[in-house]
Amino acid sequence: MSSTLESAAPATVAARFDYLLQLADTSLILGQRLGELVGHAPAIEEDLGLANTALDLIGQARLLLAYAGEIEGRGRTEDHLAFLREQHEYRNPALVEQPNGDFGHTIVRQVLIDAYQLELHDQLQNSSDLRLAAIAAKALKETRYHLRYSGSWLIRLGDGTEESHARVQQSLDQLWPFTRELFDEQDAERALAEAGVVPALADVERHWSGRIDGLLREATLQRPASTPYHWFGRRGVHTEHLGYLLADMQFLQRTYPGATW
Amino acid sequence: MTAVVCGAGSGSVRPPRAALEARAWHVLGEVQDPEIPVLSVVDLGVIRHVRAGEAGELAVGLAPTYSGCPATAVIRTNVIEALRAAGFDPVTVVEVLSPPWTSDWLSAEGRRKLEHYGIAPPAEAVGSPRELWRPAPSVRCPRCASQHTSELSHFGSTPCKALYRCNDCLEPFEYFKCI
Numbered sequence: 001m002s003s004t005l006e007s008a009a010p011a012t013v014a015a016r017f018d019y020l021l022q023l024a025d026t027s028l029i030l031g032q033r034l035g036e037l038v039g040h041a042p043a044i045e046e047d048l049g050l051a052n053t054a055l056d057l058i059g060q061a062r063l064l065l066a067y068a069g070e071i072e073g074r075g076r077t078e079d080h081l082a083f084l085r086e087q088h089e090y091r092n093p094a095l096v097e098q099p100n101g102d103f104g105h106t107i108v109r110q111v112l113i114d115a116y117q118l119e120l121h122d123q124l125q126n127s128s129d130l131r132l133a134a135i136a137a138k139a140l141k142e143t144r145y146h147l148r149y150s151g152s153w154l155i156r157l158g159d160g161t162e163e164s165h166a167r168v169q170q171s172l173d174q175l176w177p178f179t180r181e182l183f184d185e186q187d188a189e190r191a192l193a194e195a196g197v198v199p200a201l202a203d204v205e206r207h208w209s210g211r212i213d214g215l216l217r218e219a220t221l222q223r224p225a226s227t228p229y230h231w232f233g234r235r236g237v238h239t240e241h242l243g244y245l246l247a248d249m250q251f252l253q254r255t256y257p258g259a260t261w
Numbered sequence: 262m263t264a265v266v267c268g269a270g271s272g273s274v275r276p277p278r279a280a281l282e283a284r285a286w287h288v289l290g291e292v293q294d295p296e297i298p299v300l301s302v303v304d305l306g307v308i309r310h311v312r313a314g315e316a317g318e319l320a321v322g323l324a325p326t327y328s329g330c331p332a333t334a335v336i337r338t339n340v341i342e343a344l345r346a347a348g349f350d351p352v353t354v355v356e357v358l359s360p361p362w363t364s365d366w367l368s369a370e371g372r373r374k375l376e377h378y379g380i381a382p383p384a385e386a387v388g389s390p391r392e393l394w395r396p397a398p399s400v401r402c403p404r405c406a407s408q409h410t411s412e413l414s415h416f417g418s419t420p421c422k423a424l425y426r427c428n429d430c431l432e433p434f435e436y437f438k439c440i
Contacts, residue, residue: 045414045424052416059329063358118393134359141361141440142328144393149415151393 012195015188017072018091019198020132021081022234023120024064025092028082029242030113031057032249033100042103049149050106056142063135083253087243094233095178097242104157104164105171110150111215112175116182117143119207123199132197151215158219169221176224181232182208281313281349285321288347295335296419299378302336306366309357319349324362327420327440363387364421364439375437376403381410381425383439400436402427412436 034054041047065078096113100106121143124136157164183205185193193200216223231239252259275281289308294300302308302323309322321340325333337354344352364383367375372382384398399408407429414424422435 045416048414048416048418052420055329055331055420056327057329059325059327063328130359134361138325138328138358138361141363141387145415145438145440147393152415 011188012192013071013073015192016129016197017068019189019192020064020068020071021089021091022093024061024068024081025090026096026113026117027057027064028061029090029092029245030096030109031055031061032245033096033098034106034110037100037106046103053110053146053149056139056146060135060139060142063138067131067135079253083250087238087246088236090233090238090242090246091236092233092242093178093181094231094237094239094242095175095182097233097239097245098175098178099241101171102167104168105175107150107153107157108168108171108175110146111154112179112212114143114147114150115208115211115215116179116204118147118211119204120199122207123204127198128196154215154221155219158216158221165220168219172216172221173224177227177229178231180226180229181234184232184234186235275317278313281317281319282311284347285311285313285319285344285349288343288349289321289340292336292339292343295332295339296421297375297378297380299374300371302340304368304371304374306368306371307336307362308340313349317348317350319344319352321352321354322357323354324357324366326362330420332419364437367437376401379403379434380422381434381436383437385439387439398439400425402430402432403434404432405430410434 031054034050034057038047038051038054041050061082062078065081069076069078069081095109098109118140121136121140125133125140127133127136154168157168159165183201185201189198189201192198213223231237233239233242276284286303286308289311290301290303292302294302294305297305305326307324307326309324310320311322312320314320321344323333323337323340340354341352365387367383375382381400381403384400397412400410400412401408402410402425405427407427409428410425411428412423413426413433416422417424417435421438421440423438424433425436426433
């Protein structure tokens, strides 16, 4: 698998590295959050569903982080990047670091991200970066399966009992503002989009929005209004929840540097 | 691990590459999938290429099934060990990501073995990526062959399986997902 990177300008290398971290960290941090639910889901089927989704996400993060490390060219491996960065160096949107609430809350967060990753992976399959395209094509099949799971639960809960409807609507209202930064396109990203490496975010947003509207309609849920938003995890500005998550996730590598088993 | 040893490399004359590769495929046909031991890695469709070199070295292309499947690392180790035991040295395994592995690559033999083992094989070819909500396929019960079955859980004991139940014989069974 070859990439077209060798001749790229330093600014492009930095932009690509950053973009790969955004993709990888979204999967990694969400995978860690879902992993916290192992043994705590409401039924064994959902325990398996969330754990298997977490496994796929962490696998995708590994492929992306390994590639990011190669692009950066400073010898950092996937483990370095996953376990030894500081909070402000993570590039995941703040949505995925939000703590687990009830099962409906977990499902709402999952639907919003699954639909986002579905569009991203679908378009990244055509990236001029062949290795990124291969990772995306592989991840796409898994993402589609994830959205079938989370989407069907959103419909069941939203169009379920009065109690389940009220609770998922409340979670949707709470999490909705976090979706704003998913489509916040930065200059470096726009340049990559123009070079055909990554999709234009406006395009991703249009598809995402249509898919989400369809799901919300079927789930009899109301799309919340846009509100002001302050957190931009994709630029390293995170909510306080990420630090606690990292303290847990990085504990072993920080305490016993280089530990393997 | 039952490697087939037929004395290659012991003399000064080495069998031609095609013969070495055929022997390697035969050895790989005996390497079990760690999660579903009734399947070999060849049945599973994860061996993408086998290339023998001039000096007895061998390169194997391996496609991971699911991005996060823990069996991938075990498969890699088992492939290397089996080929070394059969006299190939050195053996290198390269990861082949593109095109991505799909359940369509399961061999006909593999599908028969799965069903006999009690796991329903994938019931349809993988559709286009844009198709999100296609109707669920009709899955045949591996015990009583009834088509009257229903999904219990979208996910199962390994990333590649879902859980079903037969509405006729009432037995639960595992189903190899289409992905």
